[in-house]
Amino acid sequence: MLFSRAKAQMPTPDQALTGRDHSPFPVPERHAVLGTPLSGEVPTGMAEVFFGMGCFWGGERRFWQLPGVWTTAVGYQGGMTTFPTYEETCTGRTGHTEAIRVVYDPEQISFEDLLKVFWETHDPTQGYRQGNDLGTQYRSTLYWTSEEQRVLAEASKDRYQTALTAAGLGEITTEIGPAPTFFYAEDYHQQYLAKVPNGYDCHANTGVNFPD
Numbered sequence: 001m002l003f004s005r006a007k008a009q010m011p012t013p014d015q016a017l018t019g020r021d022h023s024p025f026p027v028p029e030r031h032a033v034l035g036t037p038l039s040g041e042v043p044t045g046m047a048e049v050f051f052g053m054g055c056f057w058g059g060e061r062r063f064w065q066l067p068g069v070w071t072t073a074v075g076y077q078g079g080m081t082t083f084p085t086y087e088e089t090c091t092g093r094t095g096h097t098e099a100i101r102v103v104y105d106p107e108q109i110s111f112e113d114l115l116k117v118f119w120e121t122h123d124p125t126q127g128y129r130q131g132n133d134l135g136t137q138y139r140s141t142l143y144w145t146s147e148e149q150r151v152l153a154e155a156s157k158d159r160y161q162t163a164l165t166a167a168g169l170g171e172i173t174t175e176i177g178p179a180p181t182f183f184y185a186e187d188y189h190q191q192y193l194a195k196v197p198n199g200y201d202c203h204a205n206t207g208v209n210f211p212d
Contacts, residue, residue, distance in 0.1 A: 009128070009136070015093060034064060038071060049111070050099050055098060066109055074185045075185045078099070086189065096136075098137050099182060144178060
């Protein structure tokens with residue numbers, strides 16, 4: 001995804017693109033696969049979390065396929081530019097990663113189950129890249145929305161690091177923190193692999209299972 005334009009270092013505030021005060025494109029009302037609202041308030045009894053794990057196309061599909069996931073969406077998060085476009089994010093001057101919003105029912109799927117998919121579906125040791133995709137937009141991030149999620153996320157990182165170290169792999173570089181503003185991506189990015197089933201779906205992974 002625009003490999004040659006990707007940047008491998010975070011911009012400083014004075015280097016970041018300014019952005020705008022509203023989205024330059026409309027956000028679809030409904031999930032193309034699940035039929036649920038793509039945006040809006042989290043329904044009562046459900047929870048929300050955000051993952052960055054490289055190209056958001058393949059990552060989103062892995063989550064919307066899970067029983068208990070109510071809706072998903074892709075967007076830009078963790079940077080400085082307000083309401084960025086994909087082209088702007090690809091310049092490396094927004095500071096955003098490609099992020100996946102996951103809204104789920106804790107009665108049907110646990111946060112631990114989501115964490116397992118997250119850790120096993122990408123390589124969290126690669127810094128500002130995933131496989132051949134190089135740039136800050138491909139960095140690993142885990143943005144929580146509750147104290148319970150924070151505790152479980154940090155504990156899961158420690159557990160997975162132990163497994164990675166035992167396998168001779170490096171240190172986890174995943175950015176874990178409270179969820180910053182999530183800016184929705186363009187319509188064609190939403191549920192991309194449902195619209196283009198043979199589209200780009202490249203995720204590096206360590207081959208190391210998350211310990212039970």
